[in-house]
Amino acid sequence: MFISNLNVTVMLNRLEMLRIFCTAAESRSFKEAANRLGISPQAVTRAVKELEQLQGELLFHRNTRHIQVTQVGEKFALIAKERLRAVDELFQTSAPNSGNELQGRVRIAAPVGFGHKCLMPVLLELSTIHPQLDIDLTLSDERVDVVDEKIDIGIRIGFMRDSRFIARQLAKTNMYVVASPDLINRVGRPASIVDLNHLPVTGLVDRNTGRLWPWVFSMGRQWTPSITRFRSADSEAELMSVQNGLGFAQIPDFLVQDLLRQEKLVRVLEEVEPVPWDLYIYRPQRGPVPQRIRLVFDHLVSRLSVH
Amino acid sequence: MFISNLNVTVMLNRLEMLRIFCTAAESRSFKEAANRLGISPQAVTRAVKELEQLQGELLFHRNTRHIQVTQVGEKFALIAKERLRAVDELFQTSAPNSGNELQGRVRIAAPVGFGHKCLMPVLLELSTIHPQLDIDLTLSDERVDVVDEKIDIGIRIGFMRDSRFIARQLAKTNMYVVASPDLINRVGRPASIVDLNHLPVTGLVDRNTGRLWPWVFSMGRQWTPSITRFRSADSEAELMSVQNGLGFAQIPDFLVQDLLRQEKLVRVLEEVEPVPWDLYIYRPQRGPVPQRIRLVFDHLVSRLSVH
DNA sequence: AATATTATTCCAAATTATGGAATTGTGAAA
DNA sequence: TTTCACAATTCCATAATTTGGAATAATATT
Numbered sequence: 001m002f003i004s005n006l007n008v009t010v011m012l013n014r015l016e017m018l019r020i021f022c023t024a025a026e027s028r029s030f031k032e033a034a035n036r037l038g039i040s041p042q043a044v045t046r047a048v049k050e051l052e053q054l055q056g057e058l059l060f061h062r063n064t065r066h067i068q069v070t071q072v073g074e075k076f077a078l079i080a081k082e083r084l085r086a087v088d089e090l091f092q093t094s095a096p097n098s099g100n101e102l103q104g105r106v107r108i109a110a111p112v113g114f115g116h117k118c119l120m121p122v123l124l125e126l127s128t129i130h131p132q133l134d135i136d137l138t139l140s141d142e143r144v145d146v147v148d149e150k151i152d153i154g155i156r157i158g159f160m161r162d163s164r165f166i167a168r169q170l171a172k173t174n175m176y177v178v179a180s181p182d183l184i185n186r187v188g189r190p191a192s193i194v195d196l197n198h199l200p201v202t203g204l205v206d207r208n209t210g211r212l213w214p215w216v217f218s219m220g221r222q223w224t225p226s227i228t229r230f231r232s233a234d235s236e237a238e239l240m241s242v243q244n245g246l247g248f249a250q251i252p253d254f255l256v257q258d259l260l261r262q263e264k265l266v267r268v269l270e271e272v273e274p275v276p277w278d279l280y281i282y283r284p285q286r287g288p289v290p291q292r293i294r295l296v297f298d299h300l301v302s303r304l305s306v307h
Numbered sequence: 308m309f310i311s312n313l314n315v316t317v318m319l320n321r322l323e324m325l326r327i328f329c330t331a332a333e334s335r336s337f338k339e340a341a342n343r344l345g346i347s348p349q350a351v352t353r354a355v356k357e358l359e360q361l362q363g364e365l366l367f368h369r370n371t372r373h374i375q376v377t378q379v380g381e382k383f384a385l386i387a388k389e390r391l392r393a394v395d396e397l398f399q400t401s402a403p404n405s406g407n408e409l410q411g412r413v414r415i416a417a418p419v420g421f422g423h424k425c426l427m428p429v430l431l432e433l434s435t436i437h438p439q440l441d442i443d444l445t446l447s448d449e450r451v452d453v454v455d456e457k458i459d460i461g462i463r464i465g466f467m468r469d470s471r472f473i474a475r476q477l478a479k480t481n482m483y484v485v486a487s488p489d490l491i492n493r494v495g496r497p498a499s500i501v502d503l504n505h506l507p508v509t510g511l512v513d514r515n516t517g518r519l520w521p522w523v524f525s526m527g528r529q530w531t532p533s534i535t536r537f538r539s540a541d542s543e544a545e546l547m548s549v550q551n552g553l554g555f556a557q558i559p560d561f562l563v564q565d566l567l568r569q570e571k572l573v574r575v576l577e578e579v580e581p582v583p584w585d586l587y588i589y590r591p592q593r594g595p596v597p598q599r600i601r602l603v604f605d606h607l608v609s610r611l612s613v614h
Numbered sequence: 615a616a617t618a619t620t621a622t623t624c625c626a627a628a629t630t631a632t633g634g635a636a637t638t639g640t641g642a643a644a
Numbered sequence: 645t646t647t648c649a650c651a652a653t654t655c656c657a658t659a660a661t662t663t664g665g666a667a668t669a670a671t672a673t674t
Contacts, residue, residue, distance in 0.1 A: 013399065013631090016320040025634045031651060045653055054398055064651045080397055086390045090383070091321065091361055112541070120544055124551045127537065135548075136512075137539040202626050205443075230434065232444040234419070237427055238542065241442075244431045318663095338620060347664050371620045371670045458644060 015087060018080045020047035021059065025069045026263070028061075036136050074181060078264050085262075095306045107136040110155040113235040113255045114279075115139040115271035119155065122303045126296065133296070141204075143236060153283045153300065157252065172276035174253040175216060178265040183245040184301050189268045190248070193223050200247035202238050203231035215250040217272045254279070308614035322394060326352035327385045328366065332376045337369075341393075363582050382489060389569055413603050414443040417462040420542040420562045421586075422446040426462065429610045433603065440603070448542060459600045460590045460607065464559065477611050479583035481560040482523060485572040490552040496575045497555070500530050507554035509536035522557040523581045561586070 020037060030044040035043075052059050059073030069077065072170060110119050115137065123135055138151065157173055177190075183200070185234040190196055198214075203225045205213040216226040225231075230241040235255070242249045244262060259265040281304065283297050334340040337351040343350075359366050366380030376384065417426050422444065430442055443590060445458065464480055484497075489506070496521045497503055503522075510519040510532040519538060521531040532538075537548040542562070550571060566572040588611065590604050 011324070013320045014394070015320070018394070018397070029651070030653095041652070042633065042654085044633080047630090049653090062652070063641095064653085065641050067652090076397070083390065083393045083397060087321070087394060090387055090390060115541065116543060116547075120547050123537075124548065124553070127548070127551075127553050134535050135537045136535075136540065137537070137544055139539065139541040139544060140514075149352070166383070205445075228441050228443075230430075230442045230444070232446065233420065234444065234446040236423060237446060240423075240427050241431065241434070244434070246431070246434050277496055336620070337622095348621070349623085350662085350665065353662090356622090369621070370672095371622085372672050374621090 011092055013268050015084065017047045018084050018272075020044055020076050021051050022081045022084060024048055024060070024067070025073060026066075029067060071182065071185065074185075076107075076133055078181070078262070082262060082264070105134040106153065106293060107138070108126050108153045108296075109138040109140070109151045109153045110154075111141050111157060111252075112139045113141075113239070113252065114155060114157075116236060118254055118304060119300075122300060125303070127298060133175055141206075141233075152298050153281065155279070155281045155300075155304075157279055159276050170279045170281050170301065171254075173279040175274055176253055176256060176260075176267050177215070177248055177250050177269040177273075178242060178260070179248045180243055180245040181263065183247070184266055184268070186245075193221065193269065193272060194247065196223060196225070200229040201225045201227075202241050202247040202249045203228040204235055204238050204249075205231055205233040207258055209297050216274045217269075218274055221272070264281045308526060319499075322391070324354045325391050326360050327351055327571050328358050329384050329388045329391060331355055331374070331398070332380060334374075336374055378489075378492065381492075385414040385488070385569070389571070392569075412441040412443055413460065414445070414458045415460045415462075415601060415603075416445040416458045418448050418464060418542075418559075418613075419446045419463060420546070420559065421464075423543060425561055432610070433606060448513075448540075451580055460588065461586050462586070462607075462611075464584050464586055477586045477588050477608065478561075480586040481576050482557050482581055482584045483560055483563060483567075484522070484555055484557050484580075485549060485563050485567070485574055486555045487550060487552040488570065488573050490554070491573055491575070493540070493552075495564060496573075500524055500528065500576065500579060503530060503532070503555065507536040508532045508534075509543055509548050509554040509556045510535040511545050511556075512538055512540040524579045525581055547593075584592070 020033065020039070020043065023036055024030055024033040024044055024047075027036065029043045030048070034041040034044045048060060055072075055076065057072055058222050059076060061068045061070060065200050108119075108123070116139070119137075125136065127133055127135060155170070159187075179189075187199055190199055205211070206213055212228070214222040216222055231248040232236065232238050235251075238249060239251065239255060241247070242251070243259065248268065256265050260267060281297070281300055283293065327340065327350065329341055331340040331351055331354075334343065337355070338348050341348040341351045342369055355367060361404075362379075362383065364379055365377050366383060366484070368375045368377060415426075415430070417567055430444065433442055440555070446575070457534060462477070473479055486496075497506055512518070513520055519532050519535070521529040523529055537545065538556040539545050539548075542558075545556060546558065546562060548554070549558070550566065555575065561593050567574060590600060
């Protein structure tokens, strides 16, 4: 328990305090935040004031005419929002599992980022439903044909016009140029592709060539970073660096859509985005296909498709 | 707001509810939990009861003589504890940054898991201190000599007896056999290495050979998984599968120590663990070394060393 | 069978949260 | 420049919630 200043009541419900603060951070006024939450404006003032005292710094600049979240407040709100959501999630019921069991080895290949973000949850779910399955997962960002020959199911971005495989489109995937709100506040947003030349950027390294992947834009335009703030062949590491404000990056939408929704990242250069690419799942059309491969394939299609 | 049954008061402070529940989950009685928290046993009863109503299922089996957290309760407690900690963390102040600025490219190589878990936070910190640095990070789990030639700073597990490099030991790293508590509850814990032959395990694939890395034990013993529940060359994916109870795995301590501390994972076969390996950082001893390399090296040493 | 201990329920008292009213501050309109 | 409308903030009386003592019920131990 903490002792407050005179005239500031002690508010022990920190969860509600955070919720009020986060709502205020995305409102144009405390009054608007209060309306959204169905509470009084005094409650918003009290919550923000108490949080500022706990944090030891201002989270909003404000007067009777407008409010402005501080940079510290902005960062704090992003983290708080996520953690608030995580706690709220604890109070939402989840559906039970069901299904019949499969067993044996299934070899699956996918891009790294998609693997971690979208595929692993589904594979874990699959494995719960079918405890006898042996999932052999290969994650890489490059098209390695020899690997394709050894897999049962693959997921790729691009196009698939090969009769050796049965392919099914999962979704269209966009390539977004994104950055953290903090970075944008500091350096501004690019108005055109050429602006990227003098903004901090990060880069994804092609493991095969050692060079940076070019960024793709509408009308077939490309731009390759030269000077970067951070670069790696590891897309996860690149994403971490972007989230932490090191630079702008071009990243597939499935990796960042949650972060965009949570306002941890912001899209820029939307008007020059390339046409969406296909995200598809495929399996070889050779010989009789084990039932488990067919069923896993169908399960992945149903769980990964975006309608 | 939710309408409770007769005689159950509405408790809006969900954070405290979770805290009470989590403390009870690791206590031998509600009275003990109450003592730990400095509240009355009635408060513990009320919090647990209300949480059970919100979740729609029993979290404790209990009578006046003892309490037993249910399996659902156990799982819920593990998640809740982490999220509770994450929220509590929001209310702890953090120290400001300081330092002088460096600029230019620094090429760093490290193992994937260590890179994500231990190294990225430090690199992000470095980049904040030195915004002009261009960090080029290569993450891989294999020793690739040609890559070593192109790097400025490397981090490796094993031994380093090469006079071409300046090496400094960061820590001893242990290889732990771990599994989720849920899995152990379901299948029991191995009493010896041979028990692994009929327990579910996951495996890390050597990208170069396509085969599974052997597990290492004391007195030079090795064991290689044959049938796995899950396998990947991607250590992150393997770790996710272990956390979700797919199988036992042998994983370096730096990847799992937080999860062990949080009781999300449990160590087994501790008595046959191999002697610790060296985790060391190194840089080439060729020609004059740019100051930025030297300073980054020293910074990494100071931040990554375990005392 | 008796006893000690703990979970649970009830209830009065204590504590906290709440919004109306008033005050203060600020930008826009006259 | 003055006036006005609006919102942040503070104060305070009231409402709502939380609290622990007391009582009850249940259970393992003696």
